Amino acid sequence: MTPQLAIFFVLAALAVLGALNLIIQRHPIHSALSLIVVMIALAGLYLLMGSEFVAAVQIIVYGGAIMVLFVFVIMLLNAGVEERTNVSKLAGVAGIPLAVALLGFLAAAIARSNESAQAGVEAGTLANTKEISTMLFKDFVYPFELTSFLILVAILGAIVLAQREKS
Amino acid sequence: MVPTSYYLILSAVLFGLGVVAFVFKRNVITIFMSIELMLNAVNLAFVAFSQARHQSDGQVFVLFVIVVAAAEAAVGLGIIILMARNRQSLNVERVDFLKL
Amino acid sequence: MPILDHLWIIPLLPLLGSAINGLLGGKWPNTIVNSVALGATGLSFLCALEAVREFLTLSPDKLPFPPQHYFDWIVAGSFRAGFDLQIDQLTVVMLMVVTGVGFLIHIYSTGYMAHESGYYRFFSYLNLFMFFMLVLVMAANYVLLFVGWEGVGLCSYLLIGFYFLKKSASDAGKKAFIVNRIGDFGFMLGMFLLFRTFHTLDFTTLFAAASNPAWGHEAWGQFGTFTIACLLLFMGATGKSAQLPLYVWLPDAMEGPTPVSALIHAATMVTAGVYVVARSHILFVHSETAMVVVAVVGCATAFFAASIGLVQTDIKRVLAYSTVSQLGYMFLACGVGAFSAGIFHLMTHAFFKALLFLAAGSVIHAMGGEQDMRKMGGLSTKIKYTYRTMLIATLAIAGIPPLAGFFSKDAILFSAFQIEGGHPLYAVGLLTALLTSFYMFRLIYLTFYGQPRYDEHHVHVHESPWSMLGPLVTLAVLSVIGGWIAAPALWGGPDYFASFLAPVLTSPQGAEAVNEAAAHQLEIILAIVAVASALLGWGAAYWLYIRQPAKPEQMAKSMRPVYNTLVNKYYVDEFYAAVIIKPLMWISTNVLWKFVDVAAIDGTVNGIASGATSIGDTVRHTQSGNTRSYAVWVVIGALVVIAVIFFWPAARPVVGMVR
């Protein structure tokens, strides 16, 4: 039981509990909070794996921007507790089995996966920020530009969608 | 010293929970969050693999995923605001224009 | 700047004029429009003159002047068609005729069309025609020539249908276009065959290859490459130059404005066929059959059209048929190998036939649009200039020495007489000459002599403005002196025209056989005979239409069947209508339209549409509109994909998870 393993289990438990809480909670704000917990836990895991940059970005973007946006929207719309309607029979019937099946498949796939997965991840083996950035701006420069374009489009789309049409 | 498979299993579990939330929640915003949850699970797998294989590109992809998630959140929340405005409800089961 | 290096200017100018007028001219006053049009044509005429001067003063070592390559138009595999213009003796003649006569007719049109609507449209078309005609005559390969060929066809269509509100006019336009298509089809096939044989369509290389003695001479009835190619080309020529059996469009083309008839349907475009035959004479001389066919068709057409012309009463139609018959003469010349004679007749004919049409136009103008000769008469005193010029033209076409027509026609008959087995051709040609002079003088007498047969109170006959008379006079002069260049040949001197064209055209084979003196004597005799026949025709016309004006009626009655046949143009149109048009109509209505289009195509399309509708109707029930159900479906899809990856490794590349 090395300290890393201990930290891992703590964070993993945190993440799973957060995810569960996301489902259990009926008020969107609480779901959002639990999701934030999950994200922070994941960030911790990234740190544990030694990829600190991704961890920071995870918190800054996910925690600081996206989830804030969610919370903001929830506050803006003053979203209440979700009501328990049951229109979709299909979801009610097939939901759980499907999810279980999915989990089973994934677990099986991982269990069956080759030795590379069994090998340990020692923290900070690589992925210092410099390496990531060189890769991002050399090998993946076109995707990068595309994402910037995507962001632009998304901004415009959000504005167009959310603005009240002046009449 | 944490085996990669642990990370992968964790990410699988998170993904599954995301799917469950995706199917079972009725509030649009929450459903949207569950999508984000799934994305996060995938990110975890990415980082785990990239660390296990000593290749940075996994983390680069995580960055891409995050960017796309941000864009998606912007547009999606815009849509949600619109929907709330037009239907006075965030319950997806009340938003069924497509129903015949 | 030597214009020879910039030949493209010559065709480009009319194109510019056409573009300017066509695009902008709509709002402009007539003066601007016709100044643009005249400027364009006049300038290109001057350029052509300059080019010709430079060409003639070219030092012999530079000859033949190489084709000018401007840009590659089509390049596909070994096929290469460039925008190449060339100039040689033959081109020079055509160039002079086209630009010169064209310019004169432009001037004439300014007066003639002055009161018409669509003035700018008319001149735009006319300039466009000039452009295409110039491309046609200057082209250095068959493809470009064909561009010009089609272009002039288009312009002729546009101009015949100029009064497109008149049904007859638009019909005539369509007729011309369609009939020409038939010929062009042959022409294109000919081109393809030539390309397959010689792997090029550039004149220089192609003719160089063709004149290679390795290609044997194809005797009568032997259908080798040359024969087929030549016949196909000739098919195109018959279409464009209104020869049997495709001549039917030309008389109807008279629906267009008179200047158009003069320029396109008398002087230039219809002679394109002759030009092509002359241009590719190297191919023709290889094939006995082709030559004979050309000669016979030409001869037959000449007689046939002349005979129809005898009884026509519409002044322009008479001229139209005379045009057809004269073209027949040209082909006859080509057929007997006297290409230079053919081109010579082409030139002179351009002069006097243009003159005739313009004069006829002037007459119509004077009569206020009346075209029926039976409603004219006694105009000689009222419109003197028109009368005199037209008389000159008539004398010229009738072949009265020393006018242009005499020399050219005489040369043709002479060369026809000389080749072995040419006597029947000669005889028919002679007869045609007689008929020609007869119907031309008939036209003169009906129009200008006798008592006025029109209502003097309504029709105020007036002489045309100088803008119209000027060209008449000019052309009259040309029709007088146009032939003198060949005059020395008659009394033993060298034939300047033939020797001028010699570098391009080989002289007729038959000529070398007979010795000079005999040939000369024979020529004199033949000339006298020809003149005699012409005079005979004249006399007949005089006797019938001046002495006994009643006589023609009686003759018509006495020979009713013949007369009817002639009046109805041998029922050719009716024949075509019955044999070709009706079945075509039937097929297109009952098969193509009712069955293929309505039943098959529409059926398929509508069937697909309705099928889609029904499928949608059935499938749309899965669209419950409930997002959560959709979510479940998404999950199921994901599961399926994972399952495939999991249980079926072979499919991994397909689903993109390449390990």
Added chain:
Amino acid sequence: MISFLNANATIIIYLVKIALLLFIVLTVNAYLTWFERKVVAHMQSRWGPHRVGPHGLLQPLADGAKFLLKEDPTPAGVDKFTYFLAPLMALALALTSIAIIPFGPEPLHILGRDITLGIADLNIGILALFAITALSVYGVALAGWSSNSKYPLLGGLRSSAQMVSYELSLTMSVVGVLLLAGSFNLRDIINAQAHHPERGIFGWNVWPQILGFFCFFVAAVAETNRVPFDLPEAESELVAGFHTEYASFKFAMFFIAEYTSMITVSCLCTIMFFGGWLSPFPASWTFTHYLPSVILLPFGLWVIWDGIRYETIFGRLVLPGIGTVLTVIGIALAIPQLQFVNEFVQGPFWLLGKIFVFLFVYVWMRGTLPRFRYDQLMSFGWKLLLPVSIANVVITAFAILMWGAR
């Protein structure tokens, strides 16, 4: 016992450091309020607090006691969990962010152990800081939402919108500095500014990054919801903004969080643009090392002199004591035998001095500037600040491409 200590020395040292830092920060917070009130008061030509203790020096303690002892009502219909979570989050995050700030160049040698000044020395330091700031939005937003009342809700909405908007410019404006330093680590950033010791003050980032500095400072002020960007707690419009419904200690938490973040921002400004602990003078001017004593000595003497003339007995007892302490320190630093102490003090001295200046600027703005209107705030943030900061990035990158980093 000793063995145990030796065994987990690192952990113990960390715990001690944390406790110490917490104590210092909280105290500074407390006295920051005093300082602020004093300064603002003098700007408005008032006396400010001067009843509790000499010059009101004990005012903060009194306030603290008040915060602790006051009744803490929980309004009806609040979302309990979130309502309690919000202030905790705010405070926790604010305090955490301090942990990343390094306070001095070389470590302290005690019992043969190197003790670095500053708790966590991450090599993504600045990023971590931003991560924490990013999260600190929740404190405000959740407080506003959870207290189930309209003013807080509006305040929360405003602040979350404002923080998200200004966080962009905040991050972008720093990029220039990062490009110059080539590292996220705060120590590296400072050392990069010490690249040319002889230049002294002119080696600092503030000169090449003047644009970036202004963007950063404005954005940071907005992040900390201070005047002129204090819309979330605009007294005049929304009673007290997001913490209207909070009383006593929960309110104190927000309060402390705010002041702590002020300190953090000041630290950041100092470190990234003003050379951190670097002396403004060229390294060769060693005589400037006596500056601390030169400042402390007269100040202490002045305090003594002022103390003995003070009205209250208490003041006459306390103030001279403080004065003497300061004077003694000043003298001690000047003694050649304690040279190494002086040397060690240099870094923290300059760092704290600069931080103090920035804190003063904060208070100064509070005393002078009017509040932005909401639309002005947004258009300013999006239409001016963000473009300028991005332009700054572009310019810097271009310059570095042209003439190299240094």
